[in-house]
Amino acid sequence: MxxxxxxxxxxxxxxxxxxxxxxxxxxxxxxxxxxxxxxxxxxxxxxxxxxxxxxxxxxxxxxxxxxxxxxxxxxxxxxIGLVFQSYNLFPHMTVLDNITLAPVRVHKRPAREARDQAMEWLSRVGLADKSGSYPDRLSGGQQQRVAIVRALVNSPxxxxxxxxxxxxxxxxxxxxxxxxxxxxxxxxxxxxxxxxxxxxxxxxxxxxxxxxxxxxxxxxxxxxxxxxxxxxxxxxxxxxxxxxxx
The missing domain is CATH 3.40.50.300 (P-loop containing nucleotide triphosphate hydrolases)
Structure with missing residues (x-):
């Protein structure tokens, strides 16, 4: 269980x-x-x-x-990863920075390791080319997929x-x-x-x-x-x- x-x-x-x-x-x-x-x-x-x-x-x-x-x-x-109906992405940060913020700042993981894992997940969901974009440049579906990736980078x-x-x-x-x-x-x-x-x-x-x-x-x-x-x-x-x- x-x-x-x-x-x-x-x-x-x-x-x-x-x-x-x-x-x-x-x-x-x-x-x-x-x-x-x-x-x-x-x-x-x-x-x-x-x-x-x-x-x-x-x-x-x-x-x-x-x-x-x-x-x-x-x-x-x-x-435990949690994803909300509102994406809760930081508008002033790129997609990659949104995803790596918690692993680096909160969980103290090496920045390179966090970025590599984030890029691996973004590639898997077809968003690797959006890593440097800001949330307002993404569709709602893309933003929600980024939010899900953010919950997955810690391998919950x-x-x-x-x-x-x-x-x-x-x-x-x-x-x-x-x-x-x-x-x-x-x-x-x-x-x-x-x-x-x-x-x-x-x-x-x-x-x-x-x-x-x-x-x-x-x-x-x-x-x-x-x-x-x-x-x-x-x-x-x-x-x-x-x-x-x-």
Whole structure:
């Protein structure tokens, strides 16, 4: 078991966002989190990456309790990459400098080593010629691929993707989804929050439906998306179908 979330609870004031949520992820598995806005998908990813502190429960990575207060968050984040729907690239820095900033400044890796690895990844995703460009010279799809590369340069054990296509124009979604599909083929363990149900069906090994901060239903994509057990899951998917997104 690579990732194990057990009875994770998170509240913001009187609002319960994660309600004793439990979810396990095996190595090389891709799990898609689906659910309405406010169901807890993004908060769960932020808690796993230690950007948001949980109120109760345990998150384990490779069996280690990473939510123990004595754990160094920066050391954990070297093993867990997180990509947001907004690219969060520094506009005044080139693509290459954006990618190598954390490895060099935070993780103290030699600059040449960091640059060589960044260029290797950029070449793999077809963006080597953009290494000296600034983010505003790139399309949204290119910026998101750069953001994913930035999360991959530390060779993470786990990659978290938070609605990485939601800010893109429809014609740019495909290039990002292709990159994620390629990562799955290489065995990358991923947990992704998505509204792209068709993509979840294609790429995920398992789909988990979140409702009111809990995993209400989970299973193979064809079962959860095609023949859900829970009435609430069926209601959610009916709305997705009405919107033409499944």
């Amino acid at each position: 690579l990732l194990s979330c057990t009875d994770v609870r998170k509240t913001f004031g009187a609002t319960v966002v994660l309600d004793n949520l439990s979810l396990d992820v095996d190595e090389h598995e891709v799990v898609a989190l689906i659910g309405a806005s406010g169901s807890g998908k993004s908060t769960l990813l932020r808690c796993v990456n230690l950007l948001t502190e949980i109120d109760d429960g345990v998150v384990r990575l490779d069996g280690e309790d990473i939510t123990d207060p004595r754990v160094d968050p920066d050391a954990v984040r070297q093993k 054990r786990l990659l978290l993707l938070d609605e990485v296509t939601s800010a893109l124009d429809p014609e740019l979604v495909g290039e990002v989804l292709t990159m994620i599909r390629d990562l799955k083929g290489e065995g990358m363990t991923m947990v992704l929050a998505t509204h792209e149900m068709g993509f979840a069906r294609q790429v995920a090994d398992r789909v988990a439906f979140l409702d009111k901060g809990r995993v209400l239903e989970q299973g193979p994509p064809d079962q959860v998306l095609g023949d859900p057990v829970e009435a609430r899951t069926r209601q959610f998917l009916a709305r997705i179908i009405e919107a033409g997104r499944l």
